[in-house]
Amino acid sequence: MASLPISDSNFVLGQAPVFGDPSLSTNRTFHAYVHVPFCRVRCGYCDFNTYTASELRGASQAGFASVLRREIDFAKAELQRQGFAPLRPASSVFFGGGTPTQLPASDLALMLKGLADTFGLASNAEVTTEANPDNVSLEYLSELCAAGFTRVSFGMQSAVPEVLATLERTHQPENVPTGLQAAKQVGLQNSVDLIYGAPGETLQQWRSSLEAAIAMQPDHISAYSLIVEPGTKLARQIAKGELPEPDEDLQADKYELADELLSAAGYQWYEVSNWSRSESTRSAHNLAYWRSQDWWGFGPGAHSHVGETRWWNAKHPATYQKALENDQGIQPGSNTPAAGSERIDSSTRLTERLLLEARISDGISIVDVKNSNSHANRVISQLIADKLIDGPAALKGQIVLTLQGRLLADYVVRELLG
Ligand SMILES: C[S@@+](CC[C@H](N)C(=O)[O-])C[C@H]1O[C@@H](n2cnc3c(N)ncnc32)[C@H](O)[C@@H]1O
Numbered sequence: 110m111a112s113l114p115i116s117d118s119n120f121v122l123g124q125a126p127v128f129g130d131p132s133l134s135t136n137r138t139f140h141a142y143v144h145v146p147f148c149r150v151r152c153g154y155c156d157f158n159t160y161t162a163s164e165l166r167g168a169s170q171a172g173f174a175s176v177l178r179r180e181i182d183f184a185k186a187e188l189q190r191q192g193f194a195p196l197r198p199a200s201s202v203f204f205g206g207g208t209p210t211q212l213p214a215s216d217l218a219l220m221l222k223g224l225a226d227t228f229g230l231a232s233n234a235e236v237t238t239e240a241n242p243d244n245v246s247l248e249y250l251s252e253l254c255a256a257g258f259t260r261v262s263f264g265m266q267s268a269v270p271e272v273l274a275t276l277e278r279t280h281q282p283e284n285v286p287t288g289l290q291a292a293k294q295v296g297l298q299n300s301v302d303l304i305y306g307a308p309g310e311t312l313q314q315w316r317s318s319l320e321a322a323i324a325m326q327p328d329h330i331s332a333y334s335l336i337v338e339p340g341t342k343l344a345r346q347i348a349k350g351e352l353p354e355p356d357e358d359l360q361a362d363k364y365e366l367a368d369e370l371l372s373a374a375g376y377q378w379y380e381v382s383n384w385s386r387s388e389s390t391r392s393a394h395n396l397a398y399w400r401s402q403d404w405w406g407f408g409p410g411a412h413s414h415v416g417e418t419r420w421w422n423a424k425h426p427a428t429y430q431k432a433l434e435n436d437q438g439i440q441p442g443s444n445t446p447a448a449g450s451e452r453i454d455s456s457t458r459l460t461e462r463l464l465l466e467a468r469i470s471d472g473i474s475i476v477d478v479k480n481s482n483s484h485a486n487r488v489i490s491q492l493i494a495d496k497l498i499d500g501p502a503a504l505k506g507q508i509v510l511t512l513q514g515r516l517l518a519d520y521v522v523r524e525l526l527g
């Protein structure tokens with residue numbers, strides 16, 4: 110799940126984001142996210158920025174890759190104009206959505222080529238696409254591999270037909286192992302996303318899904334607690350009493366079961382919702398977000414973070430397309446699809462680092478916590494006593510969550526922030 114929250118507040122199309130001091134980026138790597146905002150149908154639980162064919166208001170799925178290439182030109186022009194030159198090669202690229210695999214593989218290849226020709230790719234760059242199990246084949250995946258993709262992440266969610274039905278997933282469960290096998294055959298690193306806590310899902314059903322995921326031996330597994338997003342069909346069904354609300358205690362049991370089964374099968378947690386078979390198969394792209402590196406998010410609604418600034422693009426593909434269409438070509442300072450931005454000052458930057466890095470297994474240094482919280486010593490001692498952070502790691506200067514701490518990660522982070 111590599112996209113970030115999407116918002117249309119401060120919607121001022123036409124103002125190029127101002128990145129601020131380039132020296133802040135000197136020690137950061139550069140990454141690219143490409144948001145492909147198309148799905149065949151919308152799943153009942155999902156509030157990602159995605160559109161079915163009838164919601165596109167004239168935006169063209171077929172023309173998407175060439176519109177996105179314009180934003181790549183815009184990014185190059187703006188980064189150079191604002192002193193972020195020479196351009197840094199992309200250390201990772203992530204195509205997320207929506208459903209990137211709704212597009213022909215040749216369109217994904219075209220966008221990746223645009224990024225590689227413009228920025229270059231670091232020598233061991235990770236290049237991932239999210240995939241719906243229903244729209245990939247061996248041919249599709251080998252075309253992606255030939256184009257430079259290195260990794261594929263399947264939206265599996267569950268192996269249990271009743272749970273998939275509650276989630277309104279339309280994919281055929283048997284297409285997940287077939288797709289994963291094909292990914293292995295063509296040499297792509299691979300991952301599956303699971304969701305736990307669908308209304309009515311039992312612990313036994315969740316166990317079946319975990320066992321089915323483990324049996325396929327993917328390189329990486331993400332397990333997300335279902336979020337009931339306001340405005341979704343699922344939220345309305347729960348509000349009307351048609352479906353029960355997810356139970357918090359059962360969710361905790363499901364997280365513990367996930368960690369138990371995944372650890373026993375050789376997967377190690379490296380972020381609260383992510384487990385990997387080895388260090389080399391962790392998601393480099395997501396780690397870049399959690400470590401506050403620089404990234405440009407291309408596409409409708411995508412968020413970016415460069416230098417001192419975060420900004421986000423217009424959400425609707427038609428608005429996004431209009432902002433980038435201009436017969437005069439890309440003009441620095443114009444043609445921007447950005448809809449709003451915010452400057453991140455140094456204290457906000459530290460707070461955000463704590464929020465993100467505390468959730469990864471490398472943890473965050475106690476020195477950073479002390480810089481943000483004058484009661485850090487007392488808080489840390491209490492968290493160790495409550496078995497929420499690891500005592501031996503703290504003695505070595507790092508705050509690392511225990512299993513109980515991962516279950517209460519938001520509470521621990523609030524305490525650390527003071
Ligand atoms: C963009 S989707 C993945 C690709 C593709 N669209 C699919 O669903 O097969 C990214 C992931 O976000 C997760 N996700 C989406 N909505 C969620 C929600 N409300 N709660 C928890 N996880 C969610 C799902 O696990 C999903 O696989």
Ligand code: SF4
Binds near residue numbers: 148152155206207264
């Ligand atoms: S297919 Fe993926 S992005 Fe599309 S609605 Fe479902 S979960 Fe959301």
